[in-house]
Structure formats: C-alpha cells, structure tokens
Amino acid sequence: xxQYTKQNATLLDVMIAVGGLTDFADNGRASILHGTSEGxxxxxxxxxxxxxxxxxxxxxxxxxx
Numbered sequence: 001x002x003q004y005t006k007q008n009a010t011l012l013d014v015m016i017a018v019g020g021l022t023d024f025a026d027n028g029r030a031s032i033l034h035g036t037s038e039g040x041x042x043x044x045x046x047x048x049x050x051x052x053x054x055x056x057x058x059x060x061x062x063x064x065x
Contacts, residue, residue: 012050012059021051032062 015021030045046058 009062010059011045011047011062012056014062015047015051021047 030047032043032045034041034043049055050058
C-alpha cells in the first residue's frame with residue numbers, strides 16, 4: 001500500500017513516482033481505498049486508460065487522508 005503525501009498530486013503524478021505499471025499489474029481492477037471516520041470508501045481507477053492510452057481524463061486528484 002502506498003501513502004502519497006505530495007499536495008495537489010494527481011493519479012498521473014503517483015504513477016510517475018512509482019515508475020509506472022509492472023508486467024504483473026491488473027490494470028482493470030486497481031482501486032483507491034479512502035478511510036474516513038465514517039468508514040472506508042473504495043474507488044475504481046482507469047489506470048490502463050491513463051498510462052497506456054494517454055487519456056488524462058482518467059487522472060484524478062489525489063488528496064491526503
């Protein structure tokens with residue numbers, strides 16, 4: 001699990017920081033788990049669209065917490 005703390009970061013920034021996808025990555029099933037005082041919420045990601053197809057609309061904002 002990665003904790004990313006850079007302010008104003010996007011999913012693309014995170015993918016660049018971790019060096020992209022590995023050959024073993026399951027691009028279609030990636031998700032972000034966001035923990036709050038009300039419980040956890042899970043969000044699906046379109047990493048393959050972002051990294052392999054260059055669709056920057058799939059790059060969501062990453063926020064701390």
